[in-house]
Amino acid sequence: MRKLTDYQWEIEKIEELKRLENKPKLLMQSCCAVCNSWPLEYLYSIFDITIYYNNSNIYPQTEYDLRLGELRDYVSKFNDFHQVDIKIIEEPYDYDAYKSTFLEKRSFDKEGSNRCGMCYALRINQAFKYASEHKFDYMTTVMTISRQKNSDKINNIARRLSKAYPHVNYFYSNFKKNRGIDFAVYTAKSLGIYQQEYCGCEFSIHKKDFDV
Numbered sequence: 490m491r492k493l494t495d496y497q498w499e500i501e502k503i504e505e506l507k508r509l510e511n512k513p514k515l516l517m518q519s520c521c522a523v524c525n526s527w528p529l530e531y532l533y534s535i536f537d538i539t540i541y542y543n544n545s546n547i548y549p550q551t552e553y554d555l556r557l558g559e560l561r562d563y564v565s566k567f568n569d570f571h572q573v574d575i576k577i578i579e580e581p582y583d584y585d586a587y588k589s590t591f592l593e594k595r596s597f598d599k600e601g602s603n604r605c606g607m608c609y610a611l612r613i614n615q616a617f618k619y620a621s622e623h624k625f626d627y628m629t630t631v632m633t634i635s636r637q638k639n640s641d642k643i644n645n646i647a648r649r650l651s652k653a654y655p656h657v658n659y660f661y662s663n664f665k666k667n668r669g670i671d672f673a674v675y676t677a678k679s680l681g682i683y684q685q686e687y688c689g690c691e692f693s694i695h696k697k698d699f700d701v
Contacts, residue, residue: 514536514537522559522683541619588691629661
């Protein structure tokens with residue numbers, strides 16, 4: 490059996506899903522409107538998509554609220570333009586609990602190391618859990634579109650976590666490819682979407698150039 494890269498798997502899976510009579514249900518974990526723009530455009534005709542916004546990692550709350558507001562506005566425009574009804578599930582924001590329970594334990598980690606992996610894993614696992622409890626067929630995350638995030642690392646975290654959720658398929662992706670980055674940049678500029686300069690982490694707020 491030939492071994493596929495995650496991107497090759499993605500392309501072949503899309504061709505397979507196009508042949509289905511009914512769209513599978515997909516929970517799309519989202520961090521912001523810019524990162525969500527291409528995955529939504531790319532997959533809305535293939536999946537019945539619900540967006541999942543679970544980002545208590547974002548600091549401060551004003552930044553969290555700004556990103557959520559931009560996402561709501563973008564999805565509303567997307568729905569109107571494509572005549573669809575994509576909804577956003579919003580988990581409660583609790584940065585204090587996130588910081589005291591998880592983040593402070595990784596306060597001395599280097600940028601891009603275990604702290605970032607922990608943050609990805611927490612949000613991906615929460616999305617898997619929600620998808621499993623609410624009978625979604627697939628779950629994915631838009632984080633693989635970011636230039637500052639390693640798609641293989643994110644997909645491997647999801648691959649490991651997926652074993653605990655046998656009834657939910659993970660949609661492996663590298664949303665940077667297939668003009669994803671260009672589309673996201675163009676969409677942000679043309680619609681005037683806020684483009685943040687850090688991932689959201691309190692420890693990264695002053696570090697704008699790093700590779701995770």
